[in-house]
Amino acid sequence: MDLIPSFAVDHTNLQPGIYISRQDEVGGVAVTTYDIRMTAPNHEPCLNTAAIHTIEHLVATFLRNRDGWKENVIYWGPMGCLTGNYLILKGTYPCEDIRDLMLEAFQYVADYQDEVPGTTPATCGNCLMHDLPMAKYEAKRYIERLKNHFCCHYPGVERPQDANGMQFFDA
Numbered sequence: 001m002d003l004i005p006s007f008a009v010d011h012t013n014l015q016p017g018i019y020i021s022r023q024d025e026v027g028g029v030a031v032t033t034y035d036i037r038m039t040a041p042n043h044e045p046c047l048n049t050a051a052i053h054t055i056e057h058l059v060a061t062f063l064r065n066r067d068g069w070k071e072n073v074i075y076w077g078p079m080g081c082l083t084g085n086y087l088i089l090k091g092t093y094p095c096e097d098i099r100d101l102m103l104e105a106f107q108y109v110a111d112y113q114d115e116v117p118g119t120t121p122a123t124c125g126n127c128l129m130h131d132l133p134m135a136k137y138e139a140k141r142y143i144e145r146l147k148n149h150f151c152c153h154y155p156g157v158e159r160p161q162d163a164n165g166m167q168f169f170d171a
Contacts, residue, residue: 010155011041016142017151018095018102021086030092031074036102037084037151038142046082050131051138053078054116055109056085057124058135061117062108063087069101095152103146109139 009019019035038047047055060076063069075088087098112132119127 012043013155014041015149015151016040016084016145017149018098018146019152019154020095023092029090032089032092034087034089034095034098035079035084035154036087036098038138038145039083041081041083044083047078047084047138048131048134049082050129051134052082052085053126054130054132054135055138057116057118057130058109058112059085059105062105063101066101066104099146099150099152103143106139106143106146110136110143112136 014037016037016039019037021033021035023033024031039045056076056078063073063076069089072090073087074090076085078085112135116130116132118124119130121127
């Protein structure tokens with residue numbers, strides 16, 4: 001079985017930033033998955049589940065209402081490892097354009113003062129698991145990282161090989 005591309009990224013050297021995780025074609029349309037990495041995996045704690053849940057709600061709301069982008073947003077949501085989010089868009093954009101968009105989106109979170117949208121029992125599957133103050137803290141932290149140390153190239157992982165050139169995987 002082939003190793004999926006995201007497992008071929010060296011997570012021991014991965015820094016917060018924005019990366020192109022994969023590009024696909026669906027019905028003749030380019031679809032790009034962006035890795036919106038907020039913390040350094042295996043070197044920093046992952047994001048608090050209530051904070052990333054709140055970030056999910058606020059950034060999804062921002063993106064799906066942002067002129068010039070809302071037509072192309074397919075998905076926004078947290079990674080299973082809770083070190084960032086995935087943004088899936090119709091089209092292909094340079095990471096620098098996505099950086100500008102994420103700076104706006106995370107500033108929206110950092111400045112947010114109202115009730116978090118979609119947090120009632122009828123509109124959210126876990127409406128009690130939200131933390132706006134921590135979401136704002138993480139948003140400010142990520143903004144500073146994007147401004148001061150922007151990373152956009154994945155570190156790769158070399159796969160071990162046997163004497164015959166057969167490659168092995170760790171999972």
